[in-house]
Amino acid sequence: MQTLQTTSLRIRDNQLWILDQQALPQKTIWCPTPGVADLVEHIKTLRVRGAPLIGLSASLLLALLAENGMAKAELASSLEILRAARPTAVNLMNNLDRMKLALAQDNYVTALTFEALRLVEEDRALCDKIAAHGAQLIAPGSRLLTHCNTGGLATAGVGTALGVISRGWQDGRVEKVWVDETRPLLQGGRLTAWELGELGVPYRLICDSMAASLMAQKQVDAIWVGADRIAANGDVANKIGTYSLAVLAHFHGIPFYVAAPHTTLDPACPNGAAIPIEQRAETEVTGVAGSFGDVRWAPDDAQVYNPAFDVTPAALIAGWVLDTGVVTAAQVEAGVFQPAR
Structure with a gap:
């Protein structure tokens, strides 16, 4: 090859x-x-x-x-x-x-x-194409919040949600980016922060639990995330913590966008309840391991719930930005993601 x-x-x-x-x-x-x-x-x-x-x-x-x-x-x-x-x-x-x-x-x-x-x-x-479509939705001077990692590390190209953000920055529309650290493996803190730094995009890293306070202070203008699967009714599976952000965004009146290629659509999956959710190792929550050794902060017998993903209902999503264009909530309600009959 x-x-x-x-x-x-x-x-x-x-x-x-x-x-x-x-x-x-x-x-x-x-x-x-x-x-x-x-x-x-x-x-x-x-x-x-x-x-x-x-x-x-x-x-x-x-x-x-x-x-x-x-x-x-x-x-x-x-x-x-x-x-x-x-x-x-x-x-x-x-x-x-x-x-x-x-x-x-x-x-x-x-x-x-x-x-x-x-x-x-x-x-x-x-x-x-996703970056080009999504950048049109970013207002000048926007302060954006993103979750997990959706850049060139996760794709063969510029990325999905992070590709939109970087294009928005190049177009002069982005003031800064709030980066969720993204538990349990800190893929925002480790990977998205690194990618934005390489791209020269101003960012500030936050713990996942800090997003609500930023929204309450009107410090977030829009939220951009990726997707691991989009069901036929528009429900989206993404890294754990995405659903929480969508609920918070809905309460604070902040648009919540999902950026993904059309290959992430699964018309055979009727809704989010039908999406299998992977459970990950308990040790990812009870401590941390690295070149420095193994550090445990939870009791040895602590019982852990550690899903890798959660599901965000379509009703909380302002738009699905695909390579084929922007899909609106009204289009999803009309069955645009549904398989042809």
Whole structure:
């Protein structure tokens, strides 16, 4: 396969390399990813994360395995193993559905490589379109709040919600960005803060629990988040804490926008209640581990509830900004996300 480089993915010498997002921002570590078990481990530990990027990494790995001689039956089995690695993010399923069609062709090795590279280029183009559509919704002088990480680290391009924000900054519309640290893995504090710093966008980092007080002080003009899955009725699954922000925004009269590619839509999923929510390790809440060692702050026998995502009802969302354009609440109520009958 040709050499490829995104913010978080590399193809070098016919091998996939993953930027370890657990090590950022203090260290830049590229992890070799020779096999399916390696990628599954990277996904589960969030070394690789972001709904679009997970789908792309799985697709690229399958293509590389095919080029390196893996048999068709084993490729089919590997595809299903990868599909189960992140149940909430529908981009993974959508990408692998396309790879499955490529695998069914007689010249499947060539077809898999072509499809994987096409998915990367499509994602870059989708991000640019999302940014262009979303930036039109940002009023001059806006103070925006965002949650988790939705930039180039999570996609092949400029990102989704963070792509909108960066385009708004380039257009002179953004005054500053409030960055939720985003519990439990601090992906806002570690990753979004790092990306905004690299882009030169003014930001201030806050704890998740501080957002309400900022809204009450009229310090937030709009909220922008990404999505891991959008149901047919417009409900959105995203990183835990997104629903809280939407409720707060509704109470304070602040527009709440979701930015995502059309590949995040799941017309077969009727509503948010049907979206599977991944439960993560208790240790992510009871303490922290790193190069400094393992630090526990909760009692050893503490019982933990640690969902990776929550669901924001469509009624709390002002607009869904897709690569295909801005979808309004009225359009969603009219069934724009519903499958054709």
